[in-house]
Amino acid sequence: MEAIRLRFPQGLFAALRQQLLADIERESFALLFGQLHRVGPHTLIKIVDVCHPSPEDYESRGLAHLHLRREYVYARLVEMQRRGDVDTLIDVHTHPFSARGAAFSVVDDRDEVLFHQWLNNTLDGVHYASIVLSRGDYSARLWEYEDGQPRALPARIHTQTVLERWPCLEDLDDGEAPVAxxxxxxxxxxxxxxxxxxxxxxxxxxxxxxxxxxxxxxxxxxxxxxxxxxxxxxxxxxxxxxxxxxxxxxxxxxxxxxxxxxxxxxxxxxxxxxxxxxxxxxxxxxxxxxxxxxxxxxxxxxxxxxxxxxxxxxxxxxxxxxxxxxxxxxxxxxxxxxxxxxxxxxxxxxxxxxxxxxxxxxxRLAPTQIAAETVDGLDEVLERRGYVSGREVKxxxxxxxxxxxxxxxxxxxxxxxxxxxxxxxxxxxxxxxxxxxxxxxxxxxxxxxxxxxx
Ligand SMILES: [Zn+2]
Ligand SMILES: [Zn+2]
Missing domain, CATH: 3.40.50.720 (NAD(P)-binding Rossmann-like Domain)
Incomplete structure (x- = not known):
């Protein structure tokens, strides 16, 4: 099965990494808002916005643990419901203790399953995905229910340019096949x-x-x-x-x-x-x-x-x-x-x-021209009045x-x-x-x- 695409706007993933990994003594966290699209065989999540918690929003944090205040998460959910242009919550946290090999821990699995379950029971139509960053790579997944059981589907981060791309843990042994x-x-x-x-x-x-x-x-x-x-x-x-x-x-x-x-x-x-x-x-x-x-x-x-x-x-x-x-x-x-x-x-x-x-x-796009090309008969009217050049003009x-x-x-x-x-x-x-x-x-x-x- 094809991995789910997490598509970031230009510059955003690099900025996110930089901010979250600035502190390598403690785990850091951010919430992303996204739009999920299912298109034929593809599922993609377009990242729309980032929220960084302030220091007071952490209940506790250390080199290998992190707890956010519940109020912070609730407030973000309310914000998300209110804006209406996003339907997906993506949580991002760091494992600053690992240089490479960003893998979700057993604790991450447990917390995310519980949160996903809670989210699913509380709100309709909200999707939940997560990303974990080590200092050199990432893992990502989308949570879904299948036959009533939570299931993590693999996801990949797609940046606007490959220059911003980062290695994914699961792809490390992909190898560089020679190209003729x-x-x-x-x-x-x-x-x-x-x-x-x-x-x-x-x-x-x-x-x-x-x-x-x-x-x-x-x-x-x-x-x-x-x-x-x-x-x-x-x-x-x-x-x-x-x-x-x-x-x-x-x-x-x-x-x-x-x-x-x-x-x-x-x-x-x-x-x-x-x-x-x-x-x-x-x-x-x-x-x-x-x-x-x-x-x-x-x-x-x-x-x-x-x-x-x-x-x-x-x-x-x-x-x-x-x-x-x-x-x-x-x-x-x-x-x-x-x-x-x-x-x-x-x-x-x-x-x-x-x-x-x-x-x-x-x-660069003329609304009058688009109207003329889209609405039947309108092009003739507009052409007579000299607003647009006719379709038949070579x-x-x-x-x-x-x-x-x-x-x-x-x-x-x-x-x-x-x-x-x-x-x-x-x-x-x-x-x-x-x-x-x-x-x-x-x-x-x-x-x-x-x-x-x-
Ligand atoms: Zn973790
Ligand atoms: Zn524009």
């Missing part, structure tokens, strides 16, 4: 390894799963860059078919694909498998609203968003925020006025859970701009593994003097207290 692609002589990633280092490549190759939403001109180039960069597990999501007018930019598409009207996901997947036959490329020819995509997206480590309409961008981001999956959005635009290019630009936005920014508060698009933005998007993703700085918004402008710059102004001026990402 990384072989320094014969592996197809040998030269990438020389550039980025073996550690970075190992993460990328071994266990990362990326969903590419939209595999048109931009998304197909992104997918190709991902496979060339070593990503071995991709989900391609797009319900469109290849047309002749796409052939100027879809990577891997041939004239015959347009003649046969093949699905873009199939065409791009064929291309990627030719580059790396070992890569696991899964195709999903459905619109982003399709429920079958929920388990796919919930279990992805990253979403790369490259569709060209506001509704699908809005919808993808909603799912990214709901499941706590970090998102990189890529977009490009060409405007032509009177036969002259007035705008030829693109941008890449990196929005991880906890970064406090998203396409909404950055003003937007200009060229391969070179797409290739540039796709490369920037995948660079932004690789930075998440190599530790190079994250630029929230990177803009390329090519209509006048070409320039590439971080758009710090949009970040500063974004709508604060965002309903979506706040």
């Amino acid at each position: 692609a990384l072989d320094p002589e014969q592996g197809f990633l040998a030269r990438s390894t020389l550039a980025l280092g073996l550690d970075v490549l190992r993460h990328i190759v071994r266990d990362q799963c990326v969903a590419v939403v939209g595999v048109g001109g931009l998304g197909s180039a992104i997918a190709e860059n991902l496979v060339h960069s070593g990503f071995h597990h991709l989900h391609l999501i797009d319900h469109d078919r290849v047309e002749t007018t796409n052939l100027n930019r879809i990577v891997g598409a041939y004239a015959v694909d347009a003649e046969q009207g093949r699905l873009k996901v199939d065409v791009v997947a064929d291309h990627l498998r030719r580059i790396n036959p070992r890569a696991r490329i899964e195709t999903h020819p459905w619109p982003i609203e399709d429920e079958r995509l929920l388990p796919v997206l919930a279990a992805s480590d990253w979403m790369l968003l490259s569709t060209d309409n506001h509704t699908s961008r809005y919808h993808t981001q909603t799912l990214a925020l709901r499941f706590g999956v970090p998102l990189i959005s890529a977009g490009s635009n060409i405007s032509v006025d009177d036969g002259r290019i007035t705008d030829m630009s693109g941008e890449v936005i990196t929005a991880r859970l906890g970064d406090g920014l998203c396409l909404n508060c950055l003003g 937007e200009p698009a060229v391969k070179t701009l797409n290739a540039l933005i796709a490369a920037l998007a995948v660079e932004a993703l690789i930075n998440q593994y190599s530790g190079r700085p994250t630029v929230p918004i990177l803009v390329y402008e090519g209509h006048a003097m070409p320039r590439l710059y971080p758009d710090a102004e949009s970040v500063t001026r974004r709508r604060k207290s965002c309903f979506y990402c706040g």
